[in-house]
Amino acid sequence: MAAYTPSNRAYWMIVLSLGLASMFIFMVMYSAQPLLPLYTEEFGVSISASSLTMSLPTISLIAGLIILGFLSDRHGRVLFIKLSIFLSLLTFLCIPFMHSFSMIAAIRFVQGFMLAGVPAAALAYIAEEIDVKHSALATAFYISCNALGGMIGRVVTAYIAEYQSWQHAFFYLSAFGLVVLIFVSYYLPKSRNFASGNRTIKNDFRGFYQHMKNPMLLLMFGLGITLQMSFTGMWTYLPFHLKGPPYSMSLEAISGLYFAYGLGIIGAPTASYLSNRFSLHFLRNAAIGIFLVGLMLTLSNSIIIVVMGLGITCFGFFTAHSLTASTVSSTAQTQKGLASSLYLVSYYVGVASGSTLLSHIWSWLNWNGLVIFTIIIPLFYTLFLHFSMKNRAFQ
Numbered sequence: 001m002a003a004y005t006p007s008n009r010a011y012w013m014i015v016l017s018l019g020l021a022s023m024f025i026f027m028v029m030y031s032a033q034p035l036l037p038l039y040t041e042e043f044g045v046s047i048s049a050s051s052l053t054m055s056l057p058t059i060s061l062i063a064g065l066i067i068l069g070f071l072s073d074r075h076g077r078v079l080f081i082k083l084s085i086f087l088s089l090l091t092f093l094c095i096p097f098m099h100s101f102s103m104i105a106a107i108r109f110v111q112g113f114m115l116a117g118v119p120a121a122a123l124a125y126i127a128e129e130i131d132v133k134h135s136a137l138a139t140a141f142y143i144s145c146n147a148l149g150g151m152i153g154r155v156v157t158a159y160i161a162e163y164q165s166w167q168h169a170f171f172y173l174s175a176f177g178l179v180v181l182i183f184v185s186y187y188l189p190k191s192r193n194f195a196s197g198n199r200t201i202k203n204d205f206r207g208f209y210q211h212m213k214n215p216m217l218l219l220m221f222g223l224g225i226t227l228q229m230s231f232t233g234m235w236t237y238l239p240f241h242l243k244g245p246p247y248s249m250s251l252e253a254i255s256g257l258y259f260a261y262g263l264g265i266i267g268a269p270t271a272s273y274l275s276n277r278f279s280l281h282f283l284r285n286a287a288i289g290i291f292l293v294g295l296m297l298t299l300s301n302s303i304i305i306v307v308m309g310l311g312i313t314c315f316g317f318f319t320a321h322s323l324t325a326s327t328v329s330s331t332a333q334t335q336k337g338l339a340s341s342l343y344l345v346s347y348y349v350g351v352a353s354g355s356t357l358l359s360h361i362w363s364w365l366n367w368n369g370l371v372i373f374t375i376i377i378p379l380f381y382t383l384f385l386h387f388s389m390k391n392r393a394f395q
Helices: 009-030 031-041 052-075 078-099 102-113 117-129 130-162 167-186 199-215 215-243 251-264 267-274 280-297 303-331 336-357 359-389
Strands: none
Touching: 009 052, 009 078, 009 102, 009 117, 009 130, 009 167, 031 052, 031 102, 031 130, 031 215, 031 251, 052 078, 052 102, 052 117, 052 336, 078 102, 078 117, 078 167, 102 117, 117 130, 117 336, 130 167, 130 251, 130 267, 199 215, 199 267, 199 336, 215 251, 215 280, 215 303, 215 336, 215 359, 251 267, 251 303, 267 280, 267 303, 280 359, 303 336, 336 359
């Protein structure tokens, strides 16, 4: 059947439904990040243990992206989008009633798998149901809602936890999730152009093997891991840093810093606009440079400069992320969806690494050591990437 265009009401229902779904999923995913200092105090766990509430759902989300991505190719997109919202909401509502940190961590692990349904199916749904000439707007809106959801989840949770409790924050976000579930259930159109994949599991694994043999794709996957590890590591341990001297900031004040993500939201459209004028390789390196400058500014004792650094970091990171994802799509000659899924997997491997593995750097070297580490790793990888690609025809 004919794909939807902006002249169709269904087009805007798709844009709104997937945008809201994405916003809620990433609210849930990142709502625990500003609460790590509270978990260490309330449950008497170590900083490394508290960070499991971020790394464990990330690990299960990685598995979910692969498994649910394959299943959505066979059984449809809408089913998994709706189930993802419902089950994510259900697990989210359970967490405030838990009095054991181990139970909270266990539920977060299960929750991560549930969250994967939306990102595993949404972009494929857009590609199938929306006219190719008008899919860019829907895709850009969806990706922007990823960053917006992450920002709102962090800000709302930290702010409400300061004045009421973190449990209340989860209830308020769950109320929003219920609204999203009802909206998507009624207004997300059924698939009209979905065709069950004829590929066998053997063909899926063959495509996986081909992508993993492609040196350019491997370099991009590694870049995704590196950038996200540094970005997540910085944000994960920022609340611990700012609660201490010389800042001694409250959780409410720290929550306001997550508005820096607003600059990240414009990163994707900025990258898309500039890619018509410069090569992806040049723009990606420039974005990484901006990202590293922002990280350096967070070493300052001046909160004003730190805030500037956070904004610059977000802009640089999301621009580089968008350009890296575009490079993956342009490099893969076949099964582009699988290549994009593998990039998302590498992206979330970086999230898991930055959430928990960098806790040792934080414990040994504190904030300055952590930031220097998060600068050095992307810097050296970018140099390695540059020399690896120097003699290849690759943008």
